[in-house]
Amino acid sequence: xxxxxxxxxxxxxxxxxxxxxxxxxxxxxxxxxxxxxxxxxxxxxxxxxxxxxxxxxxxxxxxxxxxxxxxxxxxxxxxxxxxxxxxxxxxxxxxxxxxxxxxxxxxxxxxxxxxxxxxxxxxxxxxxxxxxxxxxxxxxxxxxxxxx
Numbered sequence: 001x002x003x004x005x006x007x008x009x010x011x012x013x014x015x016x017x018x019x020x021x022x023x024x025x026x027x028x029x030x031x032x033x034x035x036x037x038x039x040x041x042x043x044x045x046x047x048x049x050x051x052x053x054x055x056x057x058x059x060x061x062x063x064x065x066x067x068x069x070x071x072x073x074x075x076x077x078x079x080x081x082x083x084x085x086x087x088x089x090x091x092x093x094x095x096x097x098x099x100x101x102x103x104x105x106x107x108x109x110x111x112x113x114x115x116x117x118x119x120x121x122x123x124x125x126x127x128x129x130x131x132x133x134x135x136x137x138x139x140x141x142x143x144x145x146x147x148x
Contacts, residue, residue, distance in 0.1 A: 020115050027111025033104045035078055043071060044097065044105050047081060051096035053089075080104060 001009075025038045039061070046052050046060040058068035072095050075081040080101040086092035097105065120128050 020112070023115035024108055024111045027114055028104060028107045031107040031111070033107055036080075036104060039071065040075065040080070040104075041108055043075065044080075044101060044108070047095060047097050047101070048105055051084070051094040053086065053092045053094060055092075057095065075101070 021038050021041075024041065025036065028036050028041070042061060043057060046057055052060070054068045054072055055065055057072065058065045061068060061071075063071075072081060072083070075095075076083065078100075079098060081095050082098050083093040083095055086094045116128065119131075123131070
């Protein structure tokens with residue numbers, strides 16, 4: 001692959017990722033979730049399974065522990081998460097989604113489906129499935145991190 005082709009591929013992937021992030025966030029807001037930002041969605045992705053500590057969240061987001069704690073404070077104030085005693089570590093607090101946080105997560109899933117629908121209309125469902133498979137093969141394993 002020539003340099004110009006690599007740059008074009010890179011630009012297309014970055015543009016698609018940025019567009020998807022914006023469309024999903026806009027869809028969540030349109031579904032009535034006020035004051036959410038894309039960074040919240042990246043945090044929710046880490047918290048959704050079983051909760052996490054602020055330290056876990058910091059590593060997932062690629063930020064300092066202080067920045068993650070500030071984000072958790074914001075999400076607590078907005079009613080999307082709560083802190084609970086950690087079941088295995090008395091010194092730590094577990095951050096978990098509230099019912100509002102789970103509802104926001106479901107809204108993000110719906111918004112994601114809406115965001116890729118134009119791709120399905122343009123390429124067809126089979127092509128989008130192939131695209132998804134190929135991207136999974138090359139995407140790095142690990143946390144989904146926003147580009148700050």
